[in-house]
Amino acid sequence: xxxxxxxxxxxxxxxxxxxxxxxxxxxxxxxxxxxxxxxxxxxxxxxxxxxxxxxxxxxxxxxxxxxxxxxxxxxxxxxxxxxxxxxxxxxxxxxxxxxxxxxxxxxxxxxx
Amino acid sequence: xxxxxxxxxxxxxxxxxxxxxxxxxxxxxxxxxxxxxxxxxxxxxxxxxxxxxxxxxxxxxxxxxxxxxxxxxxxxxxxxxxxxxxxxxxxxxxxxxxxxxxxxxxxxxxxx
Numbered sequence: 001x002x003x004x005x006x007x008x009x010x011x012x013x014x015x016x017x018x019x020x021x022x023x024x025x026x027x028x029x030x031x032x033x034x035x036x037x038x039x040x041x042x043x044x045x046x047x048x049x050x051x052x053x054x055x056x057x058x059x060x061x062x063x064x065x066x067x068x069x070x071x072x073x074x075x076x077x078x079x080x081x082x083x084x085x086x087x088x089x090x091x092x093x094x095x096x097x098x099x100x101x102x103x104x105x106x107x108x109x110x111x112x
Numbered sequence: 113x114x115x116x117x118x119x120x121x122x123x124x125x126x127x128x129x130x131x132x133x134x135x136x137x138x139x140x141x142x143x144x145x146x147x148x149x150x151x152x153x154x155x156x157x158x159x160x161x162x163x164x165x166x167x168x169x170x171x172x173x174x175x176x177x178x179x180x181x182x183x184x185x186x187x188x189x190x191x192x193x194x195x196x197x198x199x200x201x202x203x204x205x206x207x208x209x210x211x212x213x214x215x216x217x218x219x220x221x222x223x224x
Binding site: 107 | 153154155158161202204209212213214215216217
């Protein structure tokens, strides 16, 4: 069945430190998406990666898609308190209607 | 631009009572619609999805049901709530399956 493992589950960092979350799939992916959910809020789409080895940047956020298209990472440089939240990766399911399957998320806490 | 609404924002219901949560989308036609549940501090569990009016697919067996009486309206219902139904219910839409999903603000349900 469809599986995606996201690590770590929780991460506490001091403000200014870097942060990375990883998603690993058991199968080759056509694409991967990343979402951010602020505390008390709803998930918001950040980015989609499609190409093998793709790297995309959004200000202090760097997204990578592995060469084998089985893993992805989100790296935040010099975290700020506004980065607090849970980061989810999402992959297309391979059955049925090709919905999105969300990872378990990484909850980031930034200590001021 | 497209917007997605959910109501109510919060709800406290006794065990055994009925439930009706509503989601509406504006600014798009024939969207794919989704209902997710998120337990406190957990990931997203897909409950139902719909490709069109009257077409509902269920992902997990439970005492919840969904309906789509109009193109841009998605309703989540229950005849008798259980304690385990407590959670954060999120509605989302997308243009096509596997593509970016846009989430509503969610409904926090507490069953006592």
